[in-house]
Amino acid sequence: MGDQSRLCSVWLGSETGILKGVSVTHKQAFNFCNTRQLSRDQEIRVLCWGDPTETELLLGTVDGTVKTFSTEKGIFTEVRRCGDPEEGCFTGLEVRNSSVLTCVESGKLRVWREDSSEPVSELDAGKNVCRMRQNPVHPNRVGTGGKENGLKIWDLERPETPVFTAKNLRDDWLDLRRPHWVRDLAFIPDCDKVVTCTGHHQVHVFDPVSPQRRPVLEAEFGDYPLTALSLPASGDSVVVGNTQGQVAVLDLRKGLVRGCLKGLSGGVRALQCHASQPLVASCGLDRFLRIHSLEDRRLQHKVYLKSRLNCVLLGSQELRGGAEGEDGGAEGEVKEEEEDEVWDSMERVEEDTTKRKSSSSEGEEKKKKKKD
Incomplete structure (x- = not known):
């Protein structure tokens, strides 16, 4: 599995608990999981990188555990x-x-040391936090936001109170309160500004x-509702996706839509722009990984x-694929070895056909008697 994990340039987390790696260059996908513990x-x-060299991958699961995956060895090393x-x-x-750093929906933001089983600070x-993001330039600062829980920026060295708390929007033209619902956020590079997308x-x-x-x-x-956003390397635009599979690029200077990315058919759950290339990866309910170009907005x-x-x-690393298909995208060959092992390990249940034959013969006899 180590040779397979080294090939992967894109990593995804699924509802079934399977960590998936995709090699765009070789047009292959691999599953990495413990089939004995596979459950909802x-x-x-x-998901996040555990170190700057990208040799470790951290993933958080529904049961409250954080797992460490080695991209060099292709195995999970710590839970x-x-x-x-x-x-x-x-x-x-x-x-x-x-x-x-971990944050959960109830709003508990904790700092954990490697050698400690208890949080160092909290x-x-x-309530109802939907997203926590770290400032890549200032790692001590993080932003949080959620449903009826506006944007807050925290300094982890002084966690008593937030250093910034967003104020609610002005009332609408009917003097009615406008609800706010932060679904995702990101720190704009080279400045202190923060961009958010909302459920409205x-x-x-x-x-x-x-x-x-x-x-x-x-x-x-x-x-x-908008569900995810990501900032390209240029920093003058933002890519957003919603629950209907619509993805668009918005200009952060004028607030106008530059263009839309086509091809998605399900709700978008995650977006990420490449650090150096004009590419954006998207995934969600339709079970597809898609990578679009931000220059011509074509599906790559x-x-x-x-x-x-x-x-x-x-x-x-750079994402380079092979020949393109008819629709402008390179189809990846998906290998689901781990998932196949789960089904192969299950006991085979054979259906008893004797009862079915006897019941069908009895039914035919009754029909004959009625006709007579």
């Missing part, structure tokens, strides 16, 4: 308890120096440096992975 409790909700299932699923997983980000199909940009706590930019896309790669997908993580 092992559903993967979040640790970092939460309680009663507190909700993981909404964020990040690495800060030698510590691991803060309460409020809105995109907001906040500037913690300015005295204004309301959004400095408001934009809307579509009519359905498309791989069917059999399971509903929750999260996607790209490596820093």
